Amino acid sequence: MTEFGFVESIKKMFGEIPQRGFEGIGDDCAVLPVGDGTALVFTTDLLVEGVHFLRSAASAAEIGSKALAVNLSDVAAMGAVPVATMLSLALTDDTAGAWAEEFMCGYRARSSRWSVPLVGGDTSKSLSGVMVNVVAIGRARIECLKRRSAARNGDAILVCGALGASAEGLKDILNGDFETENACIHKNPTPQIEEGIWLGGRREVHAMMDLSDGLASDLEHILKASHVGARIDTECIPCVSDLKTAVCGGEDYKLLFTMRHSAVNRLRSEFAEEFGYAPAVIGTITKSQSNRPEWFADGKPIEADWQGFTHF
């Protein structure tokens, strides 16, 4: 069962239960308008030893830091400000002491950096393997929320930074090189919190999400939710190494967004003033009903059957 399969099955099984003000499942976060012009957003991620991380390859502090980062990334990808997290931790006998303390130090360092309080949690013994579940809660003015379903025909498609570093880092780690620059990015990615909040404030930005499963796979979520297609000019994709790694590699946590075409130049220059770099324009939303991107190289269509990254 992939995460996407799980989401589909939940939608079906739980469809008849009243939503109590929550918007339906399908975005980076669940959304609850709270009546003062703002909405709260909620996301959760489960990290399992041996599946999502190896204790032999990453320090406890790195794992704690990453567990927080990937959840904050989902909040920022909605254009929301992270306001709190909750943490559940299942610990083996040999991790319940010093390892857990170091994990919490990594978790706290990033919590401090973005001033996100830890407001609840649970701990348990685990008979084999560490398991970490993080919940992140965010808040935004309702008009700032960016949804996957908001892409429009003619929108420009942009990405905030070069893709593929995390996948390259994973290759390094599997080769035993734990401390290369890319390995460190894989072990401890930096979520684009400030960028997400800033883009949330721009009305010309329509759909947004963070790249966790790879561009090829994640872009399809926007296309399906928005009932549109896309043309991607592959030579415009900023790549850390090769194109395939950039398009199919997971866990980059860079923001992908679509926006009104006529406002691209101004937004890119104001973004660059704020953050020191500009998002790259990689393609255009089209009215194609296929909901799959069409890939081009130097103006010519290319055949590509790129699959995103999946853990399970």
Next chain:
Amino acid sequence: MTEFGFVESIKKMFGEIPQRGFEGIGDDCAVLPVGDGTALVFTTDLLVEGVHFLRSAASAAEIGSKALAVNLSDVAAMGAVPVATMLSLALTDDTAGAWAEEFMCGYRARSSRWSVPLVGGDTSKSLSGVMVNVVAIGRARIECLKRRSAARNGDAILVCGALGASAEGLKDILNGDFETENACIHKNPTPQIEEGIWLGGRREVHAMMDLSDGLASDLEHILKASHVGARIDTECIPCVSDLKTAVCGGEDYKLLFTMRHSAVNRLRSEFAEEFGYAPAVIGTITKSQSNRPEWFADGKPIEADWQGFTHF
């Protein structure tokens, strides 16, 4: 690290991070006032195979149902209405199919019963053992929220129903009797959602919590948070079997609350009209600074060193 130790260590480590409107840790749920006179409350519980449940002793549906129930119980214990849950599930190869479906059926049945939508979640492969993390979100008018810190000197102490069934059921299960009445209560406890919401609406009710670790242990949380003591008349405690099991047994999920003494008779009779049974008065809040209950039997103090139930 017990849950209580974890909470204490979080308080210390994260004390300097701004709370962003959240009340400090220490109740059944984290509390966030949202500006329209209501507050949202949040709780999370982690259940680990071999620690919290045995697949050989409980059906997948029972485990799914219980995972939801214990979280909804925490929400109701604040006097709040459960409005949503999120579910994270780590599945082994042999549980990813039929077992997971049956688990979801159990989870859905109770979600339907209380009209609580499932708004998010995550799934992962697990290399050994199922792990379940549930988050429950509730909502209440701010003046309805019941906190552990609100007990007052002279308050009556009440409990909603007989204690010890779950502990007796666990004994049955460990003896191989999986289908006794108490075993079924242990495997699939009924949270007192309606009672919690009803008591939330009564201003004469002060402190409230649900009994998950046993009366002896849980009552101390109220006493510490409220800076008071308590006198418990043990002959007044409704027991399923013996007194020790009632006082020390965990996972009853009955509500424990304190209230203005002069309103007890009216509240008990109105409660009984609504629910068909009356909460039992088991003692009185005192001004003792020891923060530990004093136990009495037929008016005479008894020595008791009762420890609550702890998983870890």
